Amino acid sequence: MVKIQRFGEWCEMIVPPHWEGYTVDFIFRTIWEAPKKQIHTIRVNKQVLINNEPANWAKPLHSGDKLRFHFFQEAEFGVIPSYSEIEVLFEDDHLLVLNKPAGMDTHPNSPGQSNTLANAAAFHLQMQGENRSIKHIHRLDRDTTGAILFAKHPMAGSILDKKLEERAIKRTYIALVHGTPTKAKGTIREPIGRDRHHPTRRRVSPKGQPAVTHFELIKTYKRENLSLIKCRLDTGRTHQIRVHLSHMGHPLAGDLLYGGKPIFSRQALHAVKLEIPHPFSEEFIVCHAPFLDHPEIFKGIDAYEF
Structure with a gap:
């Protein structure tokens, strides 16, 4: 497990014993499997610190070192923030899992559409003072209900996309x-x-x-x-x-x-259950989605049984 904490726009991670000898470059390329373009941008903009000094990406790390990453930058939401009543199943600085109701699209299908779950997620972040791009990692059909995962910043989105591709995220x-x-x-x-x-x-x-x-x-x-x-x-x-x-x-x-x-x-x-390997802490998150509407469909079924 990796200890993580937010300090303003920076995410701090304490290097765990099993990262001893790793380099920042190895973490981005091998552990997180981040896209090359994204790694390049972070590197040239000096968005990584080691013990509060600009990182040497080739220098071996030691257990207990403080790594800081400039992950929480303000950005356009990418959709129009719009209020809808939503149920949050899990949230931290990096992830948001929502329980989608029936009759709602996951994301806008045309410019200006504002009645989707992505719009509601953006509004949720806006009300918390988090002005950042929100990204859905997977989708559900309009009339399918249940758990949907969003990333709250680009690096989390890139890692989760890869986890989904590798089938590490279980649905x-x-x-x-x-x-x-x-x-x-x-x-x-x-x-x-x-x-x-x-x-x-x-x-x-x-x-x-x-x-x-x-x-x-x-x-x-x-x-x-x-x-x-x-x-x-x-x-x-x-x-x-x-x-x-x-x-x-x-x-x-x-x-x-x-x-x-x-x-x-x-x-x-x-979508009754979502199992997610956390992109940074290495914890395994399990979200169960209770039934929000149409109780006659799954009458007598407990979402937490699955």
Whole structure:
């Protein structure tokens, strides 16, 4: 674990014993896997200090050294800050995890749009006096609910992007589907591409992008002919769970776009848990997302069970 603390625009980290002998260059390039352009900018602007002196990027560090990074600079939000009632699942100086309600886009899809979760996140930071660019690390469909991760400064965003690409960030979803799968658990490995006959629909396609969904049957509701499914994603394709489960013959209840019946006002899909390796402290953060709306969809289900 790395001890971290904020001092104004600077982030201070105490070099832990297992970083003994590392260099600042090694931390940025190998541990954090930061982009070369970002590393260059930080280096030429002298935005790293060692024991309050400009850093020698090639000098070995010692346990107990004080590293300071100029991470918390003021910047344009990138979206229009706009108030919406939101539930914060986790927040520190680097990360923000929000519980997205149904009927809200993750981010603006057109200039001037201000009713998205990203707008609400920017407003949340603004009210705390944090004028910094906010970046979503992954997305949820408009009518899918649950946990979404934001980075509060560019270096956190770069590291988290890499963690997501490397599947170190774990996303767990629950879904109510029609019918009962023949297998209690399994993996769907089917590429997903656009449907040429529909502007927003996706489909399993040999020419699509690779997509991997792990699923597990949790519970069946024989009277309603529904099943509760837990899903874990290795990839994050648009509509991935909806497409894969529909392709398997078990579309989401309420998902009219992919063959579900209109028994609910939206698709029964919720991002119930998010597991995040902290980009700096090396802690492992687990966020559970309670159900905000449409309680009839996941009636009797406890989000903290997953």
